[in-house]
Amino acid sequence: MLPSLAVERRLFREAAIIVAATLLVGTAANLIPGRRLPWWGQGFVAPTQGTDFNLIDPIAAEMLRSTLPGVRVLDTRGEAEMAAGHIPGAESFPYQDAGTLLTAEAIASLGTADAVIIVGASEESDIEQLLAQELRLRGLAPPHIVLGGMPAWRASGLPVEGAQP
Amino acid sequence: MSFLRNRWLHRLLGLALGALFVYAAWDKVRDPRPLIAIIWGYKLVPPGPTNLIALYMPWLELIIGACLATGFLRRGAALWATALLTGFTGALLINAIRGINVACGCFSTSSTDVQNAWFLALRDLPMLLVAVILLAFPPKQKTV
Numbered sequence: 001m002l003p004s005l006a007v008e009r010r011l012f013r014e015a016a017i018i019v020a021a022t023l024l025v026g027t028a029a030n031l032i033p034g035r036r037l038p039w040w041g042q043g044f045v046a047p048t049q050g051t052d053f054n055l056i057d058p059i060a061a062e063m064l065r066s067t068l069p070g071v072r073v074l075d076t077r078g079e080a081e082m083a084a085g086h087i088p089g090a091e092s093f094p095y096q097d098a099g100t101l102l103t104a105e106a107i108a109s110l111g112t113a114d115a116v117i118i119v120g121a122s123e124e125s126d127i128e129q130l131l132a133q134e135l136r137l138r139g140l141a142p143p144h145i146v147l148g149g150m151p152a153w154r155a156s157g158l159p160v161e162g163a164q165p
Numbered sequence: 166m167s168f169l170r171n172r173w174l175h176r177l178l179g180l181a182l183g184a185l186f187v188y189a190a191w192d193k194v195r196d197p198r199p200l201i202a203i204i205w206g207y208k209l210v211p212p213g214p215t216n217l218i219a220l221y222m223p224w225l226e227l228i229i230g231a232c233l234a235t236g237f238l239r240r241g242a243a244l245w246a247t248a249l250l251t252g253f254t255g256a257l258l259i260n261a262i263r264g265i266n267v268a269c270g271c272f273s274t275s276s277t278d279v280q281n282a283w284f285l286a287l288r289d290l291p292m293l294l295v296a297v298i299l300l301a302f303p304p305k306q307k308t309v
Contacts, residue, residue: 007303014241021228026221029194037197041215046202096196126199126274 035096053118053132055125056144058156061117064144065089070114074143076128077121077150085163087119087153095127098134107138116143123148169302176236182246182295183234186226192274193223203270207256208263225249233299243299250293257286 030036047053056064065071065087074093075086082092093101110116116135120128128145135143146153154160168174193200200219204210210218225245232242253271260267261282269285 011240011244014238015244016241017238018225018228018232018241018245022221022225025228026224029224030220035196037201037216037220039216039220041201041212041217046205095198126202127196130198130202 033100036099047129047133047136051142052136053129053142053145055147056117057147058153058158061119061144061146061153062156062158064115065117068114070112071117072110072113072115073117073119074131075119075150076131081121081150083162085154085160086150087117088159088161090119090161093118093131095131095134098131102134102138107135107140110135110140116140117146118143119146119153120149122151125149166302167305169298170305172304175239175299175304178295178299179233179236179239179243182292182299183230183232183242185292186230186233186246188230189272190223190226190230193219193270194227196274197223199274200270203268203274206267207260208265209256209259222249240300240303243296246296247293247300250289250296254286254289254293257282257289261286 030039049055065073073087073090075082075090076093076095077086078094079092082090118128118131125145125147128149132143132145148155197219200223201215204215204218205212226249229242229245229249232238233246257267257269266279266282267285268279271285271288
C-alpha cells in the first residue's frame with residue numbers, strides 16, 4: 001500500500017508542477033505588449049457579415065483600389081509574407097498588433113479613407129473578420145475583406161508589389 | 166495486459182500523443198484571440214472565464230505535449246491529457262446532443278471550421294485511450 005501511495009503522491013506532484021509551469025508561462029506571455037488580452041472576458045459577439053465587414057472578391061477589390069483615390073489596404077500577414085509580395089500600397093497590419101496600431105490618429109486617418117480593404121494569408125478570414133470588428137467598434141464603416149485572401153488575389157493575376165523574381 | 170506496461174510502448178505512445186498536443190497548441194499559443202471565438206461557440210462557458218481559458222489552455226496543451234514527448238513528468242502530463250481530453254469530448258458530446266455543430270478548436274484556430282460534433286467527439290476517443298494507458302498502466306520499474 002505504501003509504495004502505491006508514494007507513486008500517487010508523485011503523480012499529483014508532477015501534475016501540480018505542470019499547472020505551475022502553465023500559470024507562469026501563460027501569465028508571462030500575456031504580459032508581452034502587442035499580444036495582451038484582458039484577463040476576464042466581456043463576452044464575445046462573433047463578427048457578422050454586413051454589420052462588421054463585407055466580403056469582396058479580388059477583382060472587385062482591385063477595381064475599388066484602382067478607381068478610388070483614398071483606398072487603404074491593410075494586410076494582416078507577417079512581415080516575411082508581406083515582403084514576398086503584397087497588394088500595391090498595402091500596409092502591414094498584423095491583428096495581434098491591433099491594440100498598439102489602432103491609435104486615435106490611425107483611426108482618424110482610416111476614417112477619412114474612401115474604403116478600407118483587409119487582406120490576409122488564407123481562405124479562412126477569421127483574423128481579418130476580427131480586425132474588421134475592431135475597426136467597426138472604433139466607429140469606422142464596415143471594411144471590405146478580400147475573399148480567399150492573398151492566394152485568391154494572386155490566382156486572379158492581379159498586381160503584386162515587392163514579389164521576388 | 167502486461168504489454169501495456171512496456172517501456173517502449175509508453176515511449177512511442179507518449180511521443181505520438183505529445184506531438185499531437187504540441188501541434189494542436191502551436192497556433193493557439195501564437196495567437197489565442199481566435200480561440201476566444203471558438204470557446205464562445207461551445208456555448209458552455211460564461212463570458213468571464215472565456216479569456217482565462219484561451220490564455221492558459223494552449224500553454225497547458227503545449228507543456229503536456231512536451232512532457233509526453235520527452236518523458237519528463239510523463240504521468241503527470243498523462244493525467245492532465247486525460248482530464249483535458251475528457252473535458253473536450255464531454256463538451257463536444259453535449260453540443261452533439263444539442264444538435265449544434267461546433268468549430269472544434271482542436272487543430273485549427275478557425276471559428277468557421279465547423280464540423281459534425283459527433284465525429285469530433287469520436288475523433289477524441291483514440292487520443293483519450295492513449296492518455297488513459299499512459300496514466301493507468303505505468304511502465305514496470307527496472308528490477309536490479
